[in-house]
Amino acid sequence: MIQSAGKVISNRSVKPGYYLMAVKCPAVAKKAKPGQFLTIRCGNGTTPLLRRPFGFHRISASGFEILYERIGKGTAFLSGLKPGDEIDVLGPLGNGFAIPRGKKDFVILAGGMGVAPLASLAESLVRIKKAEVCAIIGARSEKALLCEGHFKNIGIRTLVATDDGTCGKKCFATDVLNDFLEAKQRLRPVIFACGPGPMLKAAAHISKKRGLECHVSLEENIACGVGACLGCAIKTRSGYKLVCKDGPVFNAKEIIW
Ligand SMILES: Cc1cc2nc3c(=O)[nH]c(=O)nc-3n(C[C@H](O)[C@H](O)[C@H](O)COP(=O)(O)OP(=O)(O)OC[C@H]3O[C@@H](n4cnc5c(N)ncnc54)[C@H](O)[C@@H]3O)c2cc1C
Structure with missing residues (x-):
């Protein structure tokens, strides 16, 4: 640091x-x-x-x-x-996203401003030989939809969901994720997600049901940012963890939602 x-x-x-x-x-x-x-x-x-x-x-x-x-x-x-x-x-x-070795299929799931840190991850994923990356971006409306062009420009299949239907499908990003996984049953993608808590919880549930690896970046309020104030503690299967120091990225199955 x-x-x-x-x-x-x-x-x-x-x-x-x-x-x-x-x-x-x-x-x-x-x-x-x-x-x-x-x-x-x-x-x-x-x-x-x-x-x-x-x-x-x-x-x-x-x-x-x-x-x-x-x-x-x-x-x-x-x-x-x-x-x-x-x-x-x-x-x-914080820790950043760990890209599992040997994996080639990835889904990026973004909700609202959660899309911001996923652009640099997407750039790393497309550099992996023969990687297949799909981005699913959810936003309240077209007015709050960001990065669609960026993902498309770097060659990523990009699916959009908005709450009000002003762009893409009128549904939640996790509904699009479910449909995508249902249609591509032979794929075992690693899911990387960032966005509002309820979206991350739904992504954790979907990945658990399908036995998929899912990493979530939490948007908890952070005060000191360096693990000193303990203000961003969350409950995990191995006790309390700090979002700023142990995260913000966690394996979804580690978190007690
Ligand atoms: C790890 C992490 C990464 C983030 N990355 C981005 C990003 O790339 N782009 C982006 O637009 N926002 C990001 N945020 C959220 C961003 O930090 C807040 O929007 C910002 O701190 C608001 O500050 P403010 O003074 O403008 O608003 P304030 O008036 O202080 O707060 C307004 C709202 O923002 C929320 N907020 C305030 N401080 C924080 C905080 N420290 N952490 C989280 N939420 C807060 C409050 O709950 C409140 O609802 C991130 C947050 C975290 C924890």
Whole structure:
């Protein structure tokens, strides 16, 4: 884990309320892997006091991108940053996605902003020889649907579900996952999921029923980000674990939902 100054390269709105920020920060980027996260000091004074956590959306040798939704004080501060501004970055934090050796079939399941850290994972998966990757993205509506073009551009079959039917199928992303697995019974894909708790719980249930490996990245509230405050403890089959330090990625069958 490194605390470093990052330089904002670009910071633009990709859809109303959603932003993509590219940051030059080789010290952190060189050590980062998909599924890990960083925390950013989102202000120049004492408010907000806590750093805000974000997944690595894309990673290169010289820096990274974060894809974020403007929600409150911290993300409002970020959305106002201009190219050339400096930010205080701490990372990489957490464990990241472990890609099981020898596997070739993968499903990426994203709900809402959970899609953000799955883009860098997708880029790693498509580099695996003969890998078959399918992305299923769920969002409230077309207005909140992100990354569909990105997944398609890197050659991934991409299926979309929206709650209101404004794009893709009118259903939950986990309904699409069920249909996909039903139609491809001979496949034994590893599922990587990130999104709201109920979606992850449903994905855990589906994968358990079908005997599939499933890794979930939890979006628990994180305060310190380094395992000191114990504020992000969750119950697992091997006792309490900290989302920030032992996660945010867990094998779905380890979690007591
Ligand atoms: C490991 C991890 C990775 C994340 N990655 C992304 C990402 O890539 N893109 C993205 O848009 N968001 C991501 N988030 C959520 C993001 O951290 C919050 O949206 C952000 O902290 C809100 O800050 P704020 O000051 O703008 O809003 P606030 O006004 O502080 O909070 C508004 C809402 O955000 C929630 N929130 C606040 N702080 C946190 C926190 N520390 N962790 C989780 N939820 C919080 C609160 O429950 C509240 O409902 C991630 C969260 C975690 C834990």
